Amino acid sequence: MSTTSKVADTNGGTAARSGKPSKVGAAANWADERLGLAGLAKKNLRKVFPDHWSFMLGEIALWSFVVLLVTGVFLTFWFNPSMTEIEYQGSYAPLRGSYISEAFNSSLHISFDVRGGLLLRQMHHWAAHLFIGSMLIHMMRVFLTGAYRKPREINWVIGVLLLTLGTLEGFTGYSLPDDLLSGTGVRAADGFVKSIPVIGTYGSFLLFGDEFPGHSIIPRLYIIHVLLIPGLILGLIAAHMLLLVYHKHTQWPGPGRTEQNVVGFPMLPVYAAKAGGFFFIVFGATALMGGLMTINPIWMYGPYDPTKVTAGSQPDWYMGWPDGLLRIIPGWTEVSFWGVTLALPVFLTVILMPTLIITFLILYPFIDNWISGDKREHHLLQRPRDTPARTGLMAALVTFYVLALFAGGNDIIAIRLDLSINQITYFLRAAIFLGPILAFWITKRWCISLQRHAKEQALHGYETGIIERSPDGAYSERHLPLPDAKQALIVGRERDQLLELEPAVDKNGVERPHNRKERLRLALNRFWFADNLQPPTAAEIEAAHHHHDGHDGHELEAGAHDDDRDALVKGH
Amino acid sequence: MRFLNRSAGRLSRHRRGRFAGLAVLLVALLVTGGAYAALAPAGQAEQSQDNAELVEQGRELFLVGCSTCHGQNGEGVLDVNGNQLGPSLQGVGGAAVDFQVGTGRMPMVQPGQQNPRKSVAYSDDETAALAAFVQSLAPGPDVPDESDYDPSSIYELPEDERDAAINRGQQIFLTNCTACHNFNGRGGAMPRGGYAPTLRGVSDKHIYEAMLTGPSQMDVFSDGNIPPENKREVIAFLETLQEQPQQGGFSLGGLGPVGEGLYVWVVGIGGLVGFAVWIAAHTTRTKKGKETA
Ligand code: HEM
Numbered sequence: 001m002s003t004t005s006k007v008a009d010t011n012g013g014t015a016a017r018s019g020k021p022s023k024v025g026a027a028a029n030w031a032d033e034r035l036g037l038a039g040l041a042k043k044n045l046r047k048v049f050p051d052h053w054s055f056m057l058g059e060i061a062l063w064s065f066v067v068l069l070v071t072g073v074f075l076t077f078w079f080n081p082s083m084t085e086i087e088y089q090g091s092y093a094p095l096r097g098s099y100i101s102e103a104f105n106s107s108l109h110i111s112f113d114v115r116g117g118l119l120l121r122q123m124h125h126w127a128a129h130l131f132i133g134s135m136l137i138h139m140m141r142v143f144l145t146g147a148y149r150k151p152r153e154i155n156w157v158i159g160v161l162l163l164t165l166g167t168l169e170g171f172t173g174y175s176l177p178d179d180l181l182s183g184t185g186v187r188a189a190d191g192f193v194k195s196i197p198v199i200g201t202y203g204s205f206l207l208f209g210d211e212f213p214g215h216s217i218i219p220r221l222y223i224i225h226v227l228l229i230p231g232l233i234l235g236l237i238a239a240h241m242l243l244l245v246y247h248k249h250t251q252w253p254g255p256g257r258t259e260q261n262v263v264g265f266p267m268l269p270v271y272a273a274k275a276g277g278f279f280f281i282v283f284g285a286t287a288l289m290g291g292l293m294t295i296n297p298i299w300m301y302g303p304y305d306p307t308k309v310t311a312g313s314q315p316d317w318y319m320g321w322p323d324g325l326l327r328i329i330p331g332w333t334e335v336s337f338w339g340v341t342l343a344l345p346v347f348l349t350v351i352l353m354p355t356l357i358i359t360f361l362i363l364y365p366f367i368d369n370w371i372s373g374d375k376r377e378h379h380l381l382q383r384p385r386d387t388p389a390r391t392g393l394m395a396a397l398v399t400f401y402v403l404a405l406f407a408g409g410n411d412i413i414a415i416r417l418d419l420s421i422n423q424i425t426y427f428l429r430a431a432i433f434l435g436p437i438l439a440f441w442i443t444k445r446w447c448i449s450l451q452r453h454a455k456e457q458a459l460h461g462y463e464t465g466i467i468e469r470s471p472d473g474a475y476s477e478r479h480l481p482l483p484d485a486k487q488a489l490i491v492g493r494e495r496d497q498l499l500e501l502e503p504a505v506d507k508n509g510v511e512r513p514h515n516r517k518e519r520l521r522l523a524l525n526r527f528w529f530a531d532n533l534q535p536p537t538a539a540e541i542e543a544a545h546h547h548h549d550g551h552d553g554h555e556l557e558a559g560a561h562d563d564d565r566d567a568l569v570k571g572h
Numbered sequence: 573m574r575f576l577n578r579s580a581g582r583l584s585r586h587r588r589g590r591f592a593g594l595a596v597l598l599v600a601l602l603v604t605g606g607a608y609a610a611l612a613p614a615g616q617a618e619q620s621q622d623n624a625e626l627v628e629q630g631r632e633l634f635l636v637g638c639s640t641c642h643g644q645n646g647e648g649v650l651d652v653n654g655n656q657l658g659p660s661l662q663g664v665g666g667a668a669v670d671f672q673v674g675t676g677r678m679p680m681v682q683p684g685q686q687n688p689r690k691s692v693a694y695s696d697d698e699t700a701a702l703a704a705f706v707q708s709l710a711p712g713p714d715v716p717d718e719s720d721y722d723p724s725s726i727y728e729l730p731e732d733e734r735d736a737a738i739n740r741g742q743q744i745f746l747t748n749c750t751a752c753h754n755f756n757g758r759g760g761a762m763p764r765g766g767y768a769p770t771l772r773g774v775s776d777k778h779i780y781e782a783m784l785t786g787p788s789q790m791d792v793f794s795d796g797n798i799p800p801e802n803k804r805e806v807i808a809f810l811e812t813l814q815e816q817p818q819q820g821g822f823s824l825g826g827l828g829p830v831g832e833g834l835y836v837w838v839v840g841i842g843g844l845v846g847f848a849v850w851i852a853a854h855t856t857r858t859k860k861g862k863e864t865a
Contacts, residue, residue, distance in 0.1 A: 053845070053852035060844050094742050094812055096735040111819070122820060129836035130844070137841065180746065180755065181828065274851055281847050289840060294820030295832050300813070301755050302746050310750035310828075311760025311768065317833030409830040411761035416827075420685065420765030 052252065054141045059275060060134035063282035064127045065237065071124040072226065078114055080106040081176065081222035083215045092299050100178075100303040103218050107177035107298055123290030128173060130286065132166045132318045139163065143364075143394055145381040147250045149374070153365040155243045158236050160361045165233050167318050172225040174296075174316055178218060181296070183304025184313045186217060188323075195346035213306070253380045253492035254485050312412055317405065324407030325349035328428050371524045373499050385454070386493055388447035389528040395443035396436035403432050444531070451533040457482055458490040459536050459544040491536055496529040623704060630705025633698055637679050646709050657683075664785065665712025666703035671781035673699045675774075685765035687788065713784045713794075720800050721780035723808035741809030744802055748793065756826040757810055762789055772814055776807050 082102035088095050090105070091112045100108075110117035139159055142148050148156035171189070175182045190212045194200040209216040251257050289295075301310065315323055326349040333344045360367075368390070384391040406413060407428045414421040461479035469475055481487065501522055536544075635644060641658030643649045648660035658680070661668070672678035676690040694702065703715050726737045746755070754760045757771035766789055771779065783803055786792030798806070825831045 051852055053849040056848035056852065057845070060841075060848070093735050094738050094809065094816075097732075097739050098743070118820060126836065126840065129832070130840050133836060133841045134844070137845070180750075278847070278851060281851075282844060285840065285844055285847075289836075292821040293835060293839075294818060294823050294826075296829075297756075297820050297823075299819070300826075302742060305746070308746045308750065310746070310755040311752055312754045312758075312828040312830065314829040316829050317836070320829075320833065405833075409833075412827050412830040414761040414765070415759055415767045418765075420763075421761045422764050 054145075055249065056278060057134055057138040057141050059278055060282055061131055061138055062237065063279045064131040064134060064286065065233070066279065067127040067283055067286050068124060068131060069230070071120045071127065072230070074120045075110060075124060076226055078106055078110045078117065079103070079176070079222075081219045083178070083213075083218050095299060095302065098303060101218070103176060103178040104298070104303045107179070111299065119287075119290050121290075122293070122295050123286050124173075125295045126289040126293070127286045128170050129316065129318075130282070132163070132170060135159070135163045135166055140394060140398070144384040144387075144391060145250070146378065146387060146390070147381055148365045148368075149378040150365075150369065151377050152243070152247055152250075153369075155240060155247070156365050157362050158240045158243070160358060162233060162236050162240070164358055165229050165236070169225060169229040169233065170316055171319055172221045172229065175221050176218065176225060177296070177298045178304050179296075179298035180301035180304050180308055180310060181298075181313060183213070183306070184309060185315055186221075186304075187212065187306065188315075191343075192346060192350045195343040196351055197342055197347065200343075213304075248379065250379055250381050252383075252489065254488045257380065257488075314408060314412075317408075320408035321401055321404035322350040322354050324404040324410070324428075325353060325432075327410055328407045328425050328432065330429070370521060371528050373497060373525065380492075380494075382493065383489060385447040385450040386532070388444040388451070388532055391447050392440040392442075392444035396440040399435045399439040400432065403428055403435050407432070448531055448533065454490045455533055455536055458487060459540060491541070493535050495534050496532050498529055499525045626701050626704040627708045629698075630701035630703070630708075633694070633702055634705050637693075638702070641680065646706055661706050661709065663710040663712045664706065666707035666715040667713040667781045668785040668787075669703040669706045670699060670715045671778055671785055671787060673702055674781075675778055677787070686762075686767060689769065716777065716780050716784065716800075718777075721776045721804060721807060723776065723804045723811060726804060726808045737805045738809050738812055740802065741805035741807070741812075744798060744806050745809055748791075748798070749806070752790070754827065756823075757813060758826045771810055776811075779807050779810060780804075 080102045084102050085099050086102060086105055088098045088100050088105055088108065090096070090108050092108055095108065107121070110121055112118070142156065142159065171185070175186045175189075190204055190208065193203045193207060196203060204212070207217070207220070208214040209220075302308075314320065326346060329345045329349050331345065333348065335342050335344060384394075407425070410421055410424045410428070413419060414424060461481045464478045464480050466478040467475055468478055482490070499522055501518070634642075634646070638646075638658070641649055642661050643658070646661035649657040651657050669678070673694050674692065676692045677687050679693060680687050681690070692699075700715070706712075707714050726734060729737060745757075749757075752760055752762065752768035753771055754768075759770040760768050762768055768790070774782075780803055782790065783793040783798060783806070784795070793803070824835055
């Protein structure tokens with residue numbers, strides 16, 4: 001309540017008065033008369049945003065994309081995407097006199113001879129990491145709270161596409177400077193394409209226009225990097241934001257929050273100030289990182305040359321997990337027959353797995369919906385503990401991802417932690433299968449026990465730690481009801497529905513064939529929901545209260561404490 | 573003078589003898605030979621004398637400190653299971669000893685996957701003696717001269733020649749060494765718990781000897797492979813690498829993208845999520861403050 005009244009207060013006071021028309025006002029008026037923006041703006045500026053830190057994760061992604069656009073445009077002023085060889089004559093002495101490509105030369109030029117160039121290059125690269133990293137955690141938030149449910153499925157799909165495009169964009173960018181590491185990456189990409197059965201070699205020639213490395217890959221990647229993918233990303237971000245405004249923001253269940261309203265701050269001024277402020281924080285963080293922390297020191301890698309390679313040749317971390325799978329897959333998965341060799345280790349890990357996972361993520365809202373059989377719209381979020389199986393699934397995915405990422409850094413882990421690279425590989429081969437299962441099971445159980453705890457508290461109040469002695473000498477601990485907001489989180493959530501198989505014989509006595517799909521759906525539904533605790537019903541709460549009244553009638557005395565009065569009044 | 577004249581006369585008296593010519597030759601040889609031995613090449617004799625002493629001193633040290641694993645004549649020792657306690661040192665040369673002992677690797681203390689650098693157990697003189705002893709077993713690359721490995725001659729070249737030399741050093745390093753030692757010379761993993769160590773802080777001489785002798789899993793880069801001149805250029809490049817400023821800021825370990833990924837999650841994402849929590853919490857705090865007030 002305080003939030004809304006506070007905002008309203010700022011509108012109060014003196015009535016608006018028409019003063020001398022200002023220049024800005026006139027310009028705004030001119031624009032409004034032609035574009036009719038005011039009405040649109042007014043509506044949208046009054047849009048309400050709820051307040052929770054996890055709702056700002058997507059914003060980190062948005063702002064780092066803005067940083068990427070700004071710094072990327074700066075880089076295009078000097079970057080020359082050409083593979084023509086020239087002799088380096090710039091300021092970095094150890095490379096002077098080397099024959100290097102124009103692309104590498106111009107990247108060195110940006111780094112050493114353009115004022116602020118290295119800062120901007122490093123900011124661009126750090127922002128790329130932040131962009132993809134924040135998309136990932138934003139997506140985890142959406143997943144864990146069930147924000148992808150109807151009507152927001154499309155926005156979820158857009159999100160997955162953005163993540164995919166962001167990763168590709170990062171990879172193409174990483175390849176542009178044509179240093180030893182990026183060339184090694186392109187070389188690997190060539191291998192990945194070639195590993196696709198039948199069309200692989202054709203694909204490689206199509207991409208490179210020649211036998212690797214050819215002369216066209218960098219110009220092609222450049223156009224993809226500065227035009228094609230940024231354009232797609234921009235369009236998708238716009239669609240993402242429009243849908244966000246159209247659907248309105250989701251919110252946590254709480255007092256006064258329903259499936260029909262949104263409680264929070266209006267876009268202007270509070271939220272805009274916060275969001276705008278956050279842009280500067282993201283920008284500042286990127287600038288600090290770009291200024292202080294070396295990233296991709298291309299002058300040390302030196303120019304790309306197919307005869308050279310360095311220890312610790314890794315892709316950027318967001319491409320790390322397929323690389324990790326490739327590092328641990330046993331070699332016998334490669335098969336040869338009739339004089340044909342299938343590079344299955346590469347194909348399975350780097351082409352097939354990412355495709356499968358992306359497809360799964362895109363389909364997830366629909367799979368989830370099929371399992372739950374839920375046709376309703378949802379604007380209230382679910383607490384992760386209230387969906388134990390789904391939270392467990394995320395834990396399994398994260399475990400898989402992190403283990404695969406470790407595999408991708410196996411050599412660095414080996415030298416840093418004094419381990420044997422072979423033992424790491426053997427361990428991960430088992431862990432990549434067992435770890436996710438274990439993580440699923442532990443998380444699910446953990447959630448259920450949290451649910452049990454929450455239900456206990458909702459019914460009987462929380463433990464105060466105050467031990468009381470009754471006149472007849474019995475000791476008991478005083479329980480007090482939870483604060484309103486917390487109580488609402490627990491009792492306000494929807495109950496899970498268990499699907500039933502329709503009777504084997506319908507009302508006309510005709511046997512209904514139960515197909516496999518239906519049974520699978522039912523089994524999954526049970527697996528997903530059967531172990532969950534359901535929120536207490538009104539009757540249960542009522543019964544619990546009677547129980548308290550009869551048992552310990554001290555609660556009104558407890559009301560003497562200032563802090564508790566409020567809760568008691570509301571709770572009872 | 574008289575004496576000379578007299579002997580000259582006597583000589584001339586026998587001149588016609590059959591062996592006169594031979595005798596003259598012999599005497600002349602003896603005289604010159606003796607004089608030479610007495611005066612001019614005193615160093616050589618002393619050196620071989622000294623060397624023999626050094627080898628002897630080395631043998632004694634070797635018998636005490638190394639022979640349990642390498643055998644009394646450096647022939648190598650097998651344990652009862654037929655495993656190698658220490659390989660044969662025949663022909664590894666003084667350079668290998670100077671490297672292994674000078675970096676503290678030998679005497680080995682604990683057999684393991686990798687024999688790490690540790691504090692040096694022998695003085696410079698003792699190391700030289702051990703090297704001399706092993707060099708005496710069979711010919712191999714000997715301890716290099718300072719002129720072989722010292723790159724200062726490169727730094728004295730005119731600027732463009734110096735740049736070219738250091739650039740060649742980088743090219744050789746990138747072609748031959750980075751696969752194991754990483755682009756930055758920071759080291760990398762080898763199979764089964766082994767590793768190629770960091771090259772930071774390794775002395776010029778030891779870098780040179782490492783290339784010359786190829787310790788454990790490292791390849792040997794003989795002089796035919798990388799001539800001394802190019803070896804010096806590699807050393808000069810490695811020195812430049814160490815001395816140049818960190819243009820990009822903190823190097824984050826210089827291990828490439830894995831380190832960068834770690835930092836982006838811990839510092840970048842971690843920090844920004846912290847800010848998000850702070851911003852979101854900020855209003856709740858002011859709200860709370862107002863309510864209680
Ligand atoms: C989704 C957004 C983007 C991502 C993830 C991304 C990522 C990257 C990465 C990782 C690099 C390698 C940087 C390095 O040299 O260390 C790079 C280079 C580059 N990017 Fe982007 N970028 C994005 C958007 C853009 C945009 C919008 C532009 C320009 C219109 C741009 C222009 C460039 C240029 C010119 C380079 C090469 C500069 C150089 O390496 O010196 N990027 N990008």
